[in-house]
Amino acid sequence: MQALQLSPGDTVVEIGCGTGLNFSLLHEAVGDRGKIIGVDLTPEMLQQAARRVEQHQWSNVELVPMDATRYEYPSRVDGVLSTFAITLIPEYDQVIRQSAQALSENKHFVILDLKFPENGRPG
Template sequence: MNRTAPLLLAAAAGVVLAWRRGRHAAAPPTLGPDAVRALYDRAAPTYDLVAAAYALVGADRFHRRAVEALALRPGDTVVDLACGTGANLGRLARAVGPTGRVVGVDLSPEMLARARRRVGRGGWATVELVEGDVRQFAFPAPLGGVVSTYGLEFVPEHDAVVERAVAALAPGRRIVVGGLRRPARWPEWAVRLGALVNRPFGVTRASEGVRPWRSVFRHARQVAYEETLGGAVYLAVAAAPPAAPPAP
């Protein structure tokens, strides 16, 4: 394990816990869609400021790697599930170019309001933002890519979402899902600290049993899997099956 990881988490914890003390409602062990929406609506005004602390543990590199792993092409249509305030949107817009399309989906109107401001500042005319539950989202098809970072952990039905996403991909195109997981090599005190740091974002010890990467590899062909931060963060990359050969 990287011995600096717990120290970096502790540094981030100082910022996050200061924000948390200003909140009176603790996150419940498990969150339904209404609770997730309410939590992120409350968090939205300070979300980007708090999230900036995660630059200490490579958040920017993580988002860049997720978008690069999609292997997007100019003109592609790509969907960002649970896009939040839009951390991936600029990179996605640049990857698909002026003839492409980027669709960001999120449950929280307040988070999307901040994403819209980011899109406006960036001048990304190809970005479309959709307020809605990813469980009901109608994927456009064929897609050049689907990405979700730190989002599917809040969706108990993520397997069905991933299955529909893969079905909407053009043959051979990629889905990339990344987020938090329980690091097998961390000592218990570090795991508890990580859960505490991420509690304002709705992550609890109950999240440890949520494993979206398994759904990604169940419904698509595995391309790559990597872990960072001593196994606390994962990135799963898979490709839709190739087109079936024409019948003789």
């Protein structure tokens, strides 16, 4: 979250946001004046995310039910986050390219995910 280097008022997009587990920390970072956009392919995940948004009474969260490869970013994006989602997307390179193009200058795309071990063996 710190690596995103978000400031109050920023717009941040989360790719594969799932149930919105990251929204609390994102909301802390961008504040009420900022905006959080959660993109996810699975309606059931977004239903839970919507419940979370409602419980916290966040008015600055937009949930987008869509394949990340088809998502069209807004004109201003100050950060992109994806946790445990990008490796589930076969066209991950396309998503990374689109996100990089959408980001404003000197802004960050942060990925937390799984990778194969360097020696090719698990554990």
